[in-house]
Structures are given as C-alpha cells and as structure tokens.
Amino acid sequence: MSATTGSFSIDSTTVEMPVKTGSIGPAVVDIGKLYAKTGMFTYDPGFTSTASCESEITYIDGDEGVLLYRGYPIAQIAEGGDFLETCYLLLYGELPTPTQKRDFDYRITRHTMIHEQMARFFQGFRRDAHPMAVMVASVGALSAFYHDSTDISDPRQRMIASMRLIAKMPTLAAMAYKYTIGQPFVYPKNDLDYASNFLRMCFAVPTEEFKVRPTLSRALDKIFILHADHEQNASTSTVRLAGSSGANPFACIAAGVACLWGPAHGGANEAALKMLTEIGSVDNIPKFIARAKDKNDPFRLMGFGHRVYKNYDPRAKIMQETCHEVLNELGVKDDPLLAVAIELERIALSDPYFIEKKLYPNIDFYSGITLKAMGFPVSMFTVLFAVARTSGWIAQWKEMIEDPGQKIGRPRQLYTGAPLRDYVPLDKR
Ligand code: SDX
Numbered sequence: 197m198s199a200t201t202g203s204f205s206i207d208s209t210t211v212e213m214p215v216k217t218g219s220i221g222p223a224v225v226d227i228g229k230l231y232a233k234t235g236m237f238t239y240d241p242g243f244t245s246t247a248s249c250e251s252e253i254t255y256i257d258g259d260e261g262v263l264l265y266r267g268y269p270i271a272q273i274a275e276g277g278d279f280l281e282t283c284y285l286l287l288y289g290e291l292p293t294p295t296q297k298r299d300f301d302y303r304i305t306r307h308t309m310i311h312e313q314m315a316r317f318f319q320g321f322r323r324d325a326h327p328m329a330v331m332v333a334s335v336g337a338l339s340a341f342y343h344d345s346t347d348i349s350d351p352r353q354r355m356i357a358s359m360r361l362i363a364k365m366p367t368l369a370a371m372a373y374k375y376t377i378g379q380p381f382v383y384p385k386n387d388l389d390y391a392s393n394f395l396r397m398c399f400a401v402p403t404e405e406f407k408v409r410p411t412l413s414r415a416l417d418k419i420f421i422l423h424a425d426h427e428q429n430a431s432t433s434t435v436r437l438a439g440s441s442g443a444n445p446f447a448c449i450a451a452g453v454a455c456l457w458g459p460a461h462g463g464a465n466e467a468a469l470k471m472l473t474e475i476g477s478v479d480n481i482p483k484f485i486a487r488a489k490d491k492n493d494p495f496r497l498m499g500f501g502h503r504v505y506k507n508y509d510p511r512a513k514i515m516q517e518t519c520h521e522v523l524n525e526l527g528v529k530d531d532p533l534l535a536v537a538i539e540l541e542r543i544a545l546s547d548p549y550f551i552e553k554k555l556y557p558n559i560d561f562y563s564g565i566t567l568k569a570m571g572f573p574v575s576m577f578t579v580l581f582a583v584a585r586t587s588g589w590i591a592q593w594k595e596m597i598e599d600p601g602q603k604i605g606r607p608r609q610l611y612t613g614a615p616l617r618d619y620v621p622l623d624k625r
Contacts, residue, residue, distance in 0.1 A: 209234055221255060237608045244503070248433060250599070253286055253591055254425045261507035261556075265425060266290070274514050279420040279584070280304055280390055283362050286425055286591035301389075307363035308384035308393065310371075311341040318375045327372040327579045328457045334368045335361075336450035346444035348597055357445040358590045365583045366390065370397030373576055391417035394583070399571060411525040412570055415518050416580075419566065422511040422559060423581050425588025427504070431455040431462065435589045436596050440605040445593055452589045453582045459498065462560075462585070465577040468499030469533070469564030477532070478539045485540075489549045497544060499561030506554035515562040522566050533565050 202215045202225050211233045217223040224247045227238055240246045255264045263270040266285050273282055277291075284292045284300045292300055317337055321330055338360070339346055345357040371381050374397075382397045392413040400406035426432070434455040438448040456462030475484050487495040502509060523531055541557050544550045567577050596602055 204230070204234075206234065206236070218250070221257065231608070237610070239610055242503075243428075243433075248428050248605075249436065249596065251427070251592065251595060252289065253595060254427050254588070256427050256504050258502070258504035258506050261505060261510050263426070263510050270422065270510055271514060274418050274421045277421065278389070279417045279424070279587075282421045282424050283587040283591075286587055287358060287594065303359055304363045304390070305384075305386050305393075307360050308367050308386075310338075310364050310367050314338075314341060314368075315371070315381060318371060321375065323376055323378060325376065327369070327376060327575050328453065328463075328582070330372040330375065331368060331579055331582055332450055332454045332457070334372070335365070335453055336447055338364065339444045339446035342446065346446070348439075348442060348444065351598075354445070354594055354597065358594060361445065361449055361586050361590050365586045366394040367397060369576075369579045369583050370394060372579060373398050373573075376573075376575070389413065389417070391420065395570075398576075409525065411521060415522045415525075415566070416570065418514070418518055419563065419580070420584040422514055423563075423584035425585070425591065428592075429461065430458070431585065432589055432592050435593050437605045439593045439596055440602065442604075445590065448593055449586055449589055452585070456582050456585065457578055462578045462581040464498050464558070464560035465563045465567070465581060466574050468560050469568060469574050469577065471498045472533045472536050472540075472564070475536050475540065478536055481536065481540050481543055485543060485547060488544075489547075497540070497555070499564075500544065500550070500557055501553070501555040502558045505556060505558065508556045509558040511559040512557045512561055515559055515566065516557075519562045519566040519569075522569050526569055528569055531565065531569065533568070537562065537565060 200215045200217075201212045204211045204213060204225075211230065213230065214226045215223050216226055231237055238246070253266060255267075256262065265273055265282060266289055268285070268291070273285075277285075280301050281292060281297060283304070284297065314334065314337065317334060318330065321333075342357065342360060345353045345360060347353045367384055374381050380402060382400045384393050384397060388396060388408065392408040395408055395413055395416060396406045428436070431452040435448045435452040438451040439445070443451075459467040471484070475481060484495070484497070487493045488497045488500075519534065523529075523534065541561070544555070550556075563581075564574070564577055567580060568574065572580065
C-alpha cells in the first residue's frame, strides 16, 4: 500500500493528511489526526464516503458491477466452487487444496449438531414468532454453551468459534423453521453436503425418507455463495463494531443477524416478494412504478437500488439464472410472480427516473421467487441470508481481531442539542 499526502484547508488552517492507496479501488484520506489538528470532525452519517477499515476479503466496483471474493470474480466462484470452499476462501484468503477442502468439509460437518439443551430454548417462543427473532436469540445463546471458544485472544479458539458458527447456523435456522410449523426438529446427517443437509433439516419428516434433489441443493449452495460476503455492509459493520469491544464472536454474529433483519438490508428479499405479491399482475406495475418515483410516497421498489452498485448487481444476474433453473426443475411454468418481476425490471430499467438514479435490481429481487418455489415461507428468506452471510461476518470479524492496529470503534457527532443550562427543580417549573 503506497501513501502520499493531501492537504485540507479551512480559514487560515491547512492540514496535511496521508493518502493511502490500496491494491485496487479508491484511495483513502487518513483523517485520524484531523480533530487533533483542527478541532473538527468529518460528518458522513450514512458512511457514503467513509472507509471504516482496511480489508483484504471482498472488493466491489459499483460502477462496473464487479464483486470479488479474495480477488476471484463471484461468477467464477458460483460456477466452479461450492459454499464451504467459499467459506474457506473468505476465512483463509486462498482457495483450498483438495486435502484442505476435505479436511475443512469434515470439520464443519462434525460441528453441525447443537448442544441438546438448546433445543429446549426454542420452547420459550410463540409458534408464530418470526424466525429472525428466534435466530437473533439462539445465535446469541450459543455463547452460553461454548465457553471453550470465546477467548478471542486465542487464535485456536477464534477458529473453533468460526467453524462452530458456520456449521451450526443451518441447524438453528432449520430448527427455527420447524418450530414455527410445529414439526419435530431434524438432526443433521454427516453424509450430506452443507446445502443438502439444510434442505433435509428443513423439509424432512419422520414419516418418510427425504430425497435430496441435486438441482435444488446445488441451487441453494449457489445462493449461499452469492450471499456470503459484501464488504462493509450494514450488518458486517455491526459485527465489526460489536467485535471491536472484545465481545465474543457468538454475540457479534447475533448483532449482525439483528441488523440484517431490516427491510433496507437483508430483509429486502422478504419485502421484495411481498411487493411482487401486492403488485399481483403485470397490469398493476405502472401504478407501483409511479409510487416508487413519488417523493411524497415512502414506497420503494424492494430489491432495487444499492448504496454501492450503480450498475447491475452481478449477484442478481446469477440469482435470475438460478431462479429459472429452480422453476424449471420444479416444473413451475409461468410463475405469476416471476412474470411480474421480469416485466417490472424491464419497465424500471427503461424509465428515466431509475436510469438517472442508477437503480438496478439487487440480489434480493429474484431470491425471494426462488426460495418460495423451493418451499421456504417468506419469513425464512432473511434467515437463509443470515446463514450464508455468517461466513462473511466471521471472516471480517477475524480480520478485525487480528489487525494489530485494531481499537474499539467509537464515532463522534455533530451536537445540535441544548447548550449548557442549569437544572430547574420540579417546584420551580
Ligand atoms: C442489501 O450494503 C450492501 O452491500 C447490502 C447488500 C449485502 O449484500 O450486504 O447488498 C444486501 O441490503 C441489498 C439492498 C436491499 N435493499 C433494498 O432492495 C431496499 C430498496 N432499496 C433502497 O432502500 C435503497 O436503494 C438502498 C437502501 C438499498 C440504498 O439506499 P441509499 O444508498 O441510501 O440510496 P438513497 O436511499 O439515498 O437513494 C438514492 C436515490 C433517492 O432519491 P433522491 O432522494 O436522490 O431523489 O434513489 C432513490 C431514493 O429515493 N431510490 C429509490 C430506490 N432506492 C433508492 N427509489 C425507488 N425505489 C428504490 N428501491
């Protein structure tokens, strides 16, 4: 990383600040000394122009619609790899050798069971609890069971906790789903791959043998790859900030699950499917497009737009292809939601409003249709996102913990409240 300097002048003060250049992408101005030198903070509430850290994990070129995991294009990984290989790549920085892959798969597979006592934890929830509420609670509760992997200063414990989280998220997610539909929990099976194991834990019933459909498990594995990591998005930044205080990794991932739930973030796949259902037919699209453009209407096209992508989200293209594969495999012809989605995309992408604001479909636009066709209820869509994103969250958490310059995150503010004033006793007000 090379460094030059930039200068910042205000009134009669000029401040020199280092400019750091990464391997690819925008350079950064290191403003760490700005307050000490000027008595001023920078102000960027949505972090639209702020880099919070240095990272080697994922790179996005929003203008070109490029997404790289450790330098490898997402399309090549989705085509040639599998989700556990992606987890290895994000965690260790390199593609595994065949031996490393076999060992990693073996270790993850043998951490998929959860402590039997945790199964009783679910009984405290109402059956109609949103699965994301169950996930926030149960992921955090893992720290009550795995005290032998919460010492973040120990590299071995950090790796064990990372493996446990990647391995146990599908089990907890499937249990959250089974609990809401009143069916018995299904234990993981060690002779199944990650996605097949998850499908079986979600859809198997004790009364018959569950047959995994390879096209569906491969599609789900690809969906997990697409959702694995995405630079410093809101939930990853939440995990990093929680981790910067020294909180244990289970608690940090629970914080990430909570943040992902929002409809502007991971909850958008659930919101997008609800929107497509509300639109209902192609004839209604113009009315919704008009609402999305109306400044006075809070309605937005869910699954459209992105803080970084000002071009097509490369994941959305692969998601659309996967959607067609799944619908074909399931013999779903003329899915009305897909027809609405394709026509909505066509109209929106030719509309000046969306063109000027560079609003394109994002990963959440087609994922909901695919997951619904696979049999998942809408309330499980963001849960699947959380299962996949745990690999990115934990890789980013580990990178932060291992950064020698790491310190607790503590932003400042622009104070606009009341100036100093004296307290007035109650009987004087
Ligand atoms: C994810 O960060 C990540 O990487 C996230 C993610 C990941 O993998 O981690 O990619 C996953 O969260 C994808 C995004 C899912 N969210 C949605 O699909 C919800 C709908 N999208 C919007 O809420 C919005 O596009 C955001 C939240 C995604 C981005 O918001 P920004 O960057 O803060 O942009 P903005 O709200 O300032 O919008 C810029 C303009 C505004 O108009 P003006 O005020 O400039 O006139 O575009 C308009 C917005 O009104 N706009 C939309 C729109 N999104 C933005 N108008 C209609 N429909 C939309 N979807």
